[in-house]
Amino acid sequence: MTYLSNFESIIEKYKVIFFDAYGVLRNYNGLFPGIEKTFALLEAKQKEYYILTNDASRSPRQLASIYHQMGLPSISHHRIISSGMLAREYLDLKVHDGIVAYLGTSNSAHYIESSRLKTLPVSLIDESNIDLVNVLVFLDDEGFDWCRDLNKTVNLLRNRTIPVIVANADYAYPVNKNEVSIAIGGVASMIENILGREFINFGKPDSQLFMFAYDLVRKTSMATKNDILMVGDTLFTDILGGNKFGLDTVLVLSGNTLSADRDALIASTGIIPTYICESAVVG
Amino acid sequence: MTYLSNFESIIEKYKVIFFDAYGVLRNYNGLFPGIEKTFALLEAKQKEYYILTNDASRSPRQLASIYHQMGLPSISHHRIISSGMLAREYLDLKVHDGIVAYLGTSNSAHYIESSRLKTLPVSLIDESNIDLVNVLVFLDDEGFDWCRDLNKTVNLLRNRTIPVIVANADYAYPVNKNEVSIAIGGVASMIENILGREFINFGKPDSQLFMFAYDLVRKTSMATKNDILMVGDTLFTDILGGNKFGLDTVLVLSGNTLSADRDALIASTGIIPTYICESAVVG
Amino acid sequence: MTYLSNFESIIEKYKVIFFDAYGVLRNYNGLFPGIEKTFALLEAKQKEYYILTNDASRSPRQLASIYHQMGLPSISHHRIISSGMLAREYLDLKVHDGIVAYLGTSNSAHYIESSRLKTLPVSLIDESNIDLVNVLVFLDDEGFDWCRDLNKTVNLLRNRTIPVIVANADYAYPVNKNEVSIAIGGVASMIENILGREFINFGKPDSQLFMFAYDLVRKTSMATKNDILMVGDTLFTDILGGNKFGLDTVLVLSGNTLSADRDALIASTGIIPTYICESAVVG
Amino acid sequence: MTYLSNFESIIEKYKVIFFDAYGVLRNYNGLFPGIEKTFALLEAKQKEYYILTNDASRSPRQLASIYHQMGLPSISHHRIISSGMLAREYLDLKVHDGIVAYLGTSNSAHYIESSRLKTLPVSLIDESNIDLVNVLVFLDDEGFDWCRDLNKTVNLLRNRTIPVIVANADYAYPVNKNEVSIAIGGVASMIENILGREFINFGKPDSQLFMFAYDLVRKTSMATKNDILMVGDTLFTDILGGNKFGLDTVLVLSGNTLSADRDALIASTGIIPTYICESAVVG
16 A cells, blocks of 8 residues: 555546545646646546546536646536536535525525525524525635624524534635635534534535436446546545545645655554555556 | 324325334334225335335345235335434445444344344454454444443444444334333443444435435336325424425324324424324325 | 423522533523522522533633623522533643644633744744744634635644643534534534544533533532532533533423423434423523 | 653652552563662652552552562552552442442452452343442453453443443553554443443543542652653553653653654554653663
């Protein structure tokens, strides 16, 4: 487990590759230099690929457009599976009318809006509309006043028995080399503790994101779980989730998991990747 | 939410019904009187149905045979989806050779055995074979000496970095009107705490059991999630898992959830069934 | 356990009474009508009494002055034991110089300031002084910008290995009949989860607040734990803490614990008060 | 924090030394060679000392006798403070009659017995005496049948609303160089999870063990917290508990905390000892 494998020779063995985004393809500085060669190789070898991301702040279309601007024109929005898509599917299936209260930017809410469901930021919930609120969604850590709106959220949930969705279960995300920001999943977990409740969490390591991607794979190919490789930089989300879903997994050392810590971390967590690679950049 | 619905009129609206077993179809006394009428109605109306159970102590074939003996001859083993099947799928996909150490009866181990994988109870692991152990599975609370073998398990996992599977995540199960038994999920959780690790847990409320059943549904019909109803007696497993997967759900009051507590429990957990019924017995 | 006792006849049996403040003596509306009769009785009977409060937002002197203004002139600041006093004792004993970074109002910080230790709100920590920060204290939920300063706190603690004190471990507090506010203990718990650390929490149910009060009792009397009664409205803080410390306890139903829920709550938590009374108001 | 101090020059600065036992004075092989010189020095310099141990399986008298047999005749039972003493004090103060049900050896139960309270192992609780059981104590991991008696314990606690004491909160203890045993605290924690309750836990890092020792110190000397040094091998119990109580602390590297891990562990937990020493052996 302690030796490094060559990423190019690994992907050779699989038909479909699932990539985590942050720490694998890019970081706060933009795309990793050379990552476009990886996608050129995948196209040349006719491998299928998907990007699985715990990001609910933008629609897949908007996420794809960011990749295009950064210099990866080949990444279609059809290949991006976000935890926001699971939130949207939940609303489509389970909430038939009324208001979706949310914490996040108005841009993040736009994606979950539908003809049947009106979205409203928690800040605009008042006595006139509180009885119409049928679900609450944690979408993004930006776009609201934390003190005012989190207190309002606690009281809303004490008064209305409604389902609550956390569209991104991550606790924090890196913003530059030395600093992180608290993610909406960390904020949601505080509200869970205060209320003594467990919300519905989407995103890796939960199986539903993998299932969503696997359903897409099966629409266009005969690939089975044996043919799919999950590539990620985080043991607790990408590797644990991939393993549990039955996929082979690669831990790359270009993001959250430092080379110096990896063996100790694998031993102490028992989360064991099939392979370890320096990065997802080929040749 | 506080009114009771008629079970017969509910199932009318769906093409496929998923049932929990314990507390819904049967309890420690055997089948609920009249439950055979429910299955007769399902057959008459040509509804599909599956039984989703957090039981890894027996194979689906053995579980079906118990239903036959109790007087439900129509329940085929093809209709039983157990968390043991997920454990087996995991082993098939992720463990290629060596020994599967297990805690449980030899009967429970029989089902996860394969031509590639040899099963061995933890009690028989010793210096001669410990290096061949590639996975450990918690299968059943019976069949081993708790004090000796749980201590042995802790030391095995301190020495070998291997994946650990919990094939039944329940903490306890009822054995008669007044008493429960500690389930293997409760025992596994103790070992997790001692080691500071999280194992791979299968079974409701995790989505994979629902996904496994949904894959079977789609092989034989055009049904979508909108056409499926989950029937269960426990908010934290059946209803939470069903809701999260996007299914409509019925809470029945014939098992874990007492009629007197249900409204308080729903309000405090925020786990909201689509319907509440006295039981799954029709007319 | 299900019958109500008469508060006056209970206090007759003890030499010293410990009171929780909020929900026992007062709520958001001010003092409970008639509570002054309880203190008149205590004075007449020459009972010792202390108020034990998880409040670190004000000094005991300021807290006493609030009681004076509300109409209880007899409550001396010597009789008020707050979790802020434990925070201050910790700083006196364990932190010898440098800066105490804090989250809270400047008023709450004033009390923990000393000739050796300078206090500075987290918002004013920057590159010029970060290396002088030797401890961080969570004091109050007001007085800072949650989003900006909690993110800053996370990064401060990732960069400096320093002790962290939570001067009030409560997760929420009532602000009127229908609403609560998130307390600084709830906010601190989010930061603990994000960092994977446990901070030093003071306040009930922890024994140190009881010990601090008991040390004061022993300075002026021969009373032992058998002679002390703890009066509180919350099972998880007042009653659990009092029981564990070896005191007899009274649960009053004038605050957090509703009369309708009390028996179910006692049975499910196993936290058993010696007595239950309607309130701490006598005759 | 990364440099090692000389233990002899540290103890020079304090009037009273608190020692953890296991990993500091001894391990599974017996006393650490040379530790008798430490105690000779303490006697010569007229330092007070106490041994604070999370051990409820034996009385202080029996624990002292083991030190005598191993070659430390000077350790009087008056100097040994065990978490079993806290359990006994709790029973003395809070349980006035009836039966103390226990899990442990009959030897461990002997110490908590009194003229008012009869002890009975859980295995002997039956319909004839269950209504007399007024408290349950987790004492030792030996002396009972885990499967039978832990299941019996769960059902006893579902039927009787009584306080539960855990006399040793440790999850595991070393039995030789490579192996640990599950401690009664680990077992108790499983039962807590199954029942959804929190028991009363005594022992480090809880403050009550330190308070008990500090009360003894103050009976015979004018020493304050500033004069006391806590010596331990475990960050989470000895050092966290000592720090929180306001004592200076020494982490010794002769037990649980390996020299190679110590800096990473201190940084990730934020539990910071005042000093670090190779061991508690002088000269």
